[in-house]
Amino acid sequence: MALITSQQLGRFFEKYSDINLTFTKDVVRATGLLHRNTHIKCLGDHWPCVLYSCSMKEARVIANLSKSFYEKLKSANNLVSLHVAFAQEDKSSPLSFFVTSKINGFTPYDKTKPNLNFLSLEYTQRPPDDLIVILGSLAEANLNSAQRKEERIEITADTIRKLGLKSKTALVYIEGIPRKCIIRDLSFSGAKLILPGIGKFLMNKNALFRFELTDRNKQLSLNGTMIRVETVAGRKDLVAAAVQFDETKVPYEYKLLINDYLNTLRSKKGNSN
Missing domain, CATH: 2.40.10.220 (predicted glycosyltransferase like domains)
Structure with a gap:
């Protein structure tokens, strides 16, 4: 906090x-x-x-x-x-x-x-x-x-450290089947991921997004739905997917994580003015 x-x-x-x-x-x-x-x-x-x-x-x-x-x-x-x-x-x-x-x-x-x-x-x-x-x-x-649900945090080496993420890699369970993925960005309302698969078979599927924090190896899990899937240039085996979280089930731990980071950004902007 x-x-x-x-x-x-x-x-x-x-x-x-x-x-x-x-x-x-x-x-x-x-x-x-x-x-x-x-x-x-x-x-x-x-x-x-x-x-x-x-x-x-x-x-x-x-x-x-x-x-x-x-x-x-x-x-x-x-x-x-x-x-x-x-x-x-x-x-x-x-x-x-x-x-x-x-x-x-x-x-x-x-x-x-x-x-x-x-x-x-x-x-x-x-x-x-x-x-x-x-x-x-x-x-x-x-x-x-x-x-502020649509404000997005791009996942970089810097934001990984500030958010306390263990890695930019995570797991997403599509209809219960786990797939490794790379986190592109996070927001209160969802996440953008890179993962293996064929887009038409992922669209509108139930998804459980799970990632780890450095704090005592804590895991956070968020339920959602695949709402958008796009091809990745030059990679037929990968897709860029957007997961929209079920806002009624987003845990407070995740809300605090995103809110603390966005407040830090706001504080820095205020100090620079």
């Missing part, structure tokens, strides 16, 4: 503070949320919980609550601290912090499990900067994936 200035931090809070993010598996992967480190603290005791959704102003968690919790909560006038932790790619220790909150309500999660509840938490002050960065970065990447 790119470095965030105090100006960007303020913009994140002003623009995205009301956006509530549900912590799906995709979001958990993108943020590195550590469920086992998430808990509610009240008057010195803590209770494990699951972070269900979160914004810069409030959160919803799922927790199995005992009688002792309600007794503590009553003594604390409904004030608690929400502890969350996120894995850091470049560090062995997690990023963790407390968010001071007030519990505004309880909703049963499952009628057969009366102690299991949704808890609605309202923050009593502006949350830690780290949470603003995490939520703001995802909100911005999601917005830009729609507004």
